[in-house]
Amino acid sequence: MLKLVKMKQNEYDVIKGKLISDYAKEKVRVGHWQENEAIELSKETLEKILKDGVDTNNHYLMTAYKDEEKKVGFIWFNIFNKSVFVNALCIYDEFKGNDYEIKVVEALEEKSYEYKAKKINLHSFGYNEGAIASYRKMGYEITDVYMNKKI
Template structure:
C-alpha cells in the first residue's frame, strides 16, 4: 500500500536539486526554454515558490512510500487559495514506475488537499508526457487549458 510522509530536511535537499534539474529538462523538451537558460530559470522559479524551503507556508512536500516503507517518489502540493490546491510535482522514481504508486499517490494527494480545506485540486502536465496525461484523465481530471505551438520556417522576401 502506498503512503505519504512529510519530507525530511535531508530528503528535501536531495529532492530540490533533482526537481530543479528535472523541471529544466521538461521546459526544454516542451520548447519553452533553451538549454542554456533552463537551469538558471528553474532555480529561480523554485526559489520564488519555496523561499523557506520545505517549511514555506501553504506548501506541503511528501515522500511517497511503498508497502515496505521505501522511498518511491515525491509529491508537492500548494494551497493556492481557500478553495484550491495545486500539485506542483508528483514523481515516481523510474525504477518504481508501473507499480501503481503514481495512481495511489494521486488519490492520497486528493485526501491531503481535502485535509487542508480545499474543494478543488489542479495540476499542470507537459503535453509530451502522454503517460501522465492518461493517468490524470483516468482519475477524472479535466483539461482546463490547452496551449499549442508549431515551428514554422521563416519566409524570405523575394524581390
C-alpha cells in the first residue's frame, strides 16, 4: 500500500511548474483556453487557489511513497463540507501503467477518515476513458457530464 505524506514547501516549488503545465495542456486540449494564453491562465489560477502554497487552508498536497523513500507521484485535494475534492493527481512517468493512480486514490480514501470526510469527488476530463473506467471500477459514479462541440 502507498503512503501519503504532507508535501514540504520545497517539494511544492519543484512540482508547481508541472501542475501549471499539465493544467494548461488539459484546458487547451478540451477547448477551454487558447494555447497562447494557457500557461499564464493556469499560473494565475494556481496562484489564486494555492496562495499560501502547502500551507493554504483546507488544501492538502501529499507526496505518494511506494516505499519509505521512493516517490511515485503526488495528489492535491481540498476539503469542504466533509467532502474531499481531488484537484490533481500525478503519477511520475517511470511508475505509470502499474495501477499507482488507483493505489493513490485508495490511500486517499483511507486518509479521508482522518478528516471525517463523508465522500470523495474527483474530476477527469472526458477523453480520459481509462481513468474514468478505473474510477468506476472503484465504485465512483458519474455525477455530471459536460459536452461541447466546436462550430
